[in-house]
Amino acid sequence: MNAVPRQTYSIDEIKLMLVDQLDSVVARFAPPAQGSHTTHGKYFTLNPGRADRSVGSFCIQMTGPDKGRWNDYAVGAVAGQGYGDVLDLIALNLGCDLTGALREARAFLGLQTFSAEDAARHRAAAERQKRLAAEAKAKETEQKDRRRQAARAIWHSGQMRLRGTPVDHYLRGRGIDLERFGRQPGILRYVPECRYYHFDRDTGEIIEREFPAMVAAITDKAGRTIACHRTYLALDGNGNWSKAPVPAAKKVLADYSGGYIPIWKGIGPRGGKPPALHQAEPGQHVFMAEGIEDALSAVLLLGGEARVIATVSLTNPVELPPTVAGVTLIADRDEGPQARAALEAQIARHRAAGREVRLWFNEWGGKDLNDALRLVRTEEEAREDD
Known part of the structure; x- marks a missing residue:
């Protein structure tokens, strides 16, 4: 076995070799810290390149x-x-710069001086990783398309008129009376029998049933439906409609990353319904809440004049159309480190896009804005009774 001088590899080949040993690379260059975890194939830890305070972003x-x-x-x-x-x-x-990173990568991979057999093995590993990545990409694209089509089908199958349905009764129980809106939020629909599937990774238990559901279309910045949000409903012990007694009563079908639920368009220039956000005039301002109930509560508390969207998740990197010049982030009364990190990430993302960013903290009480709305409604009812 003859030693050979340092082999010449392209940057892409070195990257593929590093990806092939990703667990070792991460352990070395992004080591675990307090709170590190892996969720849905993503490993969360502290940023090794800055004074990161907490795991989350x-x-x-x-x-x-x-x-x-x-x-x-x-x-x-x-x-x-x-x-x-x-x-x-x-x-x-x-x-360091790219040159320094390449030098370190070559040392990490043992590419400084090695045999011809070593060179062949490394190249084979890089080709294998390249082939597997292409196969995974094709499979992921196919799965995403199927799930997106299924999500659109669920939403389109829903009943548009909500008055008198379990969705209407559920929202009333949350202090949200759709009659106060003047017009129904068109993004919400009612599906009488919506399939529920849940797999418990810890126990292996599978729950598969059908429930009535409030469904909402999740759209991208061009207004296209990319996913479907479902809130599963059931009658509680008192005969009231509430969230179904299952491990996760709210689920999303299909990849919603970057998307949002356009809950309310506000009021048009002549008092009518304005155009969709991506079709509106430049300079729009949007209120952003996490959940549907909070977003609907914001519409009522703001008098229906503002555009309001639901982001689905605190960590969702929402992408808004260029018509949006400013956002108001509706923050829960949640002081947890992950919630703070998610809020900071949203602020940084929108500022980087050149938008004005404001914060709206719930000052009425409760954990979130829907709690605040219910407190306001209770006080109004008490005054009416006096």
Whole structure:
């Protein structure tokens, strides 16, 4: 076995070799910290390149076609700072440029001086990783398309008129009277028999039933339906409609990353219904709440004049159309570190897009804005009784 001088590899080949050993790369250059965890193939830990205070905004994709990609939503959309690939991760850890990262990567992979057999093995590993990544990408694209089509079918199958349905009764129980809106939020529909499926990873238990459901279309910034949000409903012990007694009464079908639920369009210039957000005039301002109930509560508390959307999740990197010049983030009274990190990430993301960002903290009490609405309604009813 003859030793050969240092082999010449392209940057892409070195990246593929690093991805093939991603667990070891991550352990070395983005080590675990207090609160580190892996969720849905994403490994969350502290950003190794800055004074990160808590786990929540920095994550690395450990599986799938984007394996090795990382994002820091608290930093913004700046390559090498807010996101990057596996080689950028090394540069982030060392605080060096691409040349320094390549030197470190070659040393990590043992590419400085090795045999011809070693060179062949490394190239084979890189080709294998490239083939697997292409196969995973194709499979993921096919699965996403199927799930998106199923999500659209569920929403289109829903009943548009909500008055008198379990959805209407459920919302009234949350202090949200649809008659106060003047017009029904068109994004919400009622499905009398909606399939529910839940798999408990810890116990292996599968729950599969049908429930009435409130369904909402999740759209992208161009107004296209990309996913479907379902709130499963059931009668409680008192005969009132509430969330179904299942492990997760709210579920989303299909990939909703970047999307949002356009709950309310506000009031048009002549008092009518204004156009959709992506078709509106530039300079729009949007109120953003996490959940549907909070977003509907905001519409009522603001008098129906403002545009309001639901983000579905605190960590969802919502992408808004260029017509939006400013956002008001509706924050829960939640002081947890993950909630704070998610809020900071949303603020950074919209500021990086050049938008004015305001915060609206619930000052009425309760955990979220829907709690606040119910408190306001209770006080109004008490005054009416006096």
